[in-house]
Amino acid sequence: MSEEKMTIEEFHNRIAVLTNNSIWPILDKAEPTKDELEEALHMAHTSLYHWSKVGQPINIARAEYMVSRVYSAFSWAEPALYHAQRCLRLTEEIGIGDFDLAFAYEVMTRAYAANGEKSKCKKYRALTQKATDAVKNEEDRKICQAELDKIKCN
Numbered sequence: 001m002s003e004e005k006m007t008i009e010e011f012h013n014r015i016a017v018l019t020n021n022s023i024w025p026i027l028d029k030a031e032p033t034k035d036e037l038e039e040a041l042h043m044a045h046t047s048l049y050h051w052s053k054v055g056q057p058i059n060i061a062r063a064e065y066m067v068s069r070v071y072s073a074f075s076w077a078e079p080a081l082y083h084a085q086r087c088l089r090l091t092e093e094i095g096i097g098d099f100d101l102a103f104a105y106e107v108m109t110r111a112y113a114a115n116g117e118k119s120k121c122k123k124y125r126a127l128t129q130k131a132t133d134a135v136k137n138e139e140d141r142k143i144c145q146a147e148l149d150k151i152k153c154n
Contacts, residue, residue: 009054016050016059019043023066027073041070061090061100068107077115084111102131102144109151121153 006014026032026040048063055063064087071080084107091104105128112121128148135141 012050012054019047044070057094072110072114075114080111084108099135099140
């Protein structure tokens, strides 16, 4: 077995991508177990850390999204909202639109749903729908809509 040599930047990038991509299969489950969500949470924070070393602002915004998503899946409202706000702030600061903006609003919707804040949940749900409707690529728009459809503002 040969050892692969890589720079520290390549290492950070590889781990950031690997951990981020490994979260989706857990979040896509109808009812992930507590152990699976804990693993996803560790991966989300790991991805955020590694992106903070080598990523662009868009990578960090997307990593903040994932951290918030996992906290929302746990119904841990305070950290879910904290990371959702960071995601949205970064997304707005760097002027990312399209599906990134739709997902930033969507994660805010999830965080407010997890916190039981019905009026704010509905506000962000409407913003998410407007941003989702504006997504240019049809497949991306369908993905955004499918995620939004999973959220209930009860």
